[in-house]
Amino acid sequence: MTVVQHVLAGLALLGGTFFCVSAVIGVLRFPDLYTRLHATTKGVTAGSLLLLAGVAILEADFFVVGKLFIIGLFFLVTNPIATHAIARAACREQLCEPQVIVDEYQEYLDRLREEEEGGLEYRSDHW
Amino acid sequence: MIFVAAGILVIASVACFYRVIVGPTAPDRLVAVDAISLFLALTMVLLAYQYRLAPLYDVALVYAVLQFADILIVAKYIERGELHL
Numbered sequence: 001m002t003v004v005q006h007v008l009a010g011l012a013l014l015g016g017t018f019f020c021v022s023a024v025i026g027v028l029r030f031p032d033l034y035t036r037l038h039a040t041t042k043g044v045t046a047g048s049l050l051l052l053a054g055v056a057i058l059e060a061d062f063f064v065v066g067k068l069f070i071i072g073l074f075f076l077v078t079n080p081i082a083t084h085a086i087a088r089a090a091c092r093e094q095l096c097e098p099q100v101i102v103d104e105y106q107e108y109l110d111r112l113r114e115e116e117e118g119g120l121e122y123r124s125d126h127w
Numbered sequence: 128m129i130f131v132a133a134g135i136l137v138i139a140s141v142a143c144f145y146r147v148i149v150g151p152t153a154p155d156r157l158v159a160v161d162a163i164s165l166f167l168a169l170t171m172v173l174l175a176y177q178y179r180l181a182p183l184y185d186v187a188l189v190y191a192v193l194q195f196a197d198i199l200i201v202a203k204y205i206e207r208g209e210l211h212l
Binding site for chain 2: 006009010013016017020021023024027028033036037040044047048051052054055058059064067068070071074075078079081082083085086087088089090092093
């Protein structure tokens with residue numbers, strides 16, 4: 001029982017640290033903001049879930065495992081929201097323009113602005 | 128085992144702080160700060176198991192909540208230039 005527990009927890013901790021370290025390497029080495037976001041979000045989310053799973057395997061208490069489950073669920077929900085907020089802010093402020101080839105959100109914003117300047121008849125035609 | 132994982136996380140946080148210092152724009156720094164704060168919460172969980180400190184799990188949970196609010200507020204500040212709370 002305890003040997004299996006320790007082996008499983010060790011594997012989970014190893015995978016979690018591997019994902020966290022790869023996320024940090026991505027943050028340090030990638031050239032662009034969006035690629036950095038891509039690396040850090042997925043790497044840190046997967047790494048944190050694996051680390052929490054490792055601690056939950058080691059810790060047999062019911063309430064502590066529930067608490068770790070809540071922490072993992074919270075990470076899983078909030079990490080993409082924070083990443084989306086950062087990417088939206090950077091895209092709206094055009095802080096990361098030169099390496100972006102297709103920018104559909106900016107085209108959408110331009111179209112929205114044109115519609116607001118164009119008046120009501122264009123909007124009624126459009127919709 | 129736990130100490131090795133916690134040490135790797137601390138070293139990763141220190142390496143991530145390089146991006147906070149030299150990041151070209153503000154969202155780059157924000158991404159790095161996000162990663163560092165998540166590593167800090169995970170280190171809290173690991174040390175709570177190692178030292179048998181049950182309240183540290185609650186501290187990690189509250190820290191994760193506050194970190195999420197922090198990132199959202201700073202992203203909104205970058206987006207608009209001022210805060211409309």
